[in-house]
Amino acid sequence: MQKIFIFISAIFLIACVPSSSEKEIKINPAVRFQGNWLIIKNNDTFSYDYMKIGLNDGTFKKELPFSIPAGEEAKYELSSFTKSDGERFNIFKYSLVDITISCEASKEENKKWVKLGKAFYYGRFK
Numbered sequence: 001m002q003k004i005f006i007f008i009s010a011i012f013l014i015a016c017v018p019s020s021s022e023k024e025i026k027i028n029p030a031v032r033f034q035g036n037w038l039i040i041k042n043n044d045t046f047s048y049d050y051m052k053i054g055l056n057d058g059t060f061k062k063e064l065p066f067s068i069p070a071g072e073e074a075k076y077e078l079s080s081f082t083k084s085d086g087e088r089f090n091i092f093k094y095s096l097v098d099i100t101i102s103c104e105a106s107k108e109e110n111k112k113w114v115k116l117g118k119a120f121y122y123g124r125f126k
Contacts, residue, residue, distance in 0.1 A: 027101065027119040029101065030043055035091070038078055052101070053081070061084075064076070102118065
């Protein structure tokens, strides 16, 4: 019985340790808003993939269906960000306080896409 417990514990610990390919990367996007538009520019040399964005302490969220390539800019309607109950962000009701972005970072090397790791950004609006 004790050997089974030790074996299960060892497997659990191995599964929880991130692999060396899963390193955390800091991203440096330029984030601004204009009217009802959130604008994100990728200032890095790699793509932002599988993006998840949270506004105002993550109260309003959005998952993006496409990547932002290096050096490119993307615009999203603020009203497309929703709370868990389905309420949409309304620029006349709420102000932007902060933003979190989590994504996968990848880069093309030798005509193949290489996953660099998980990336994260936090910023406050003024």
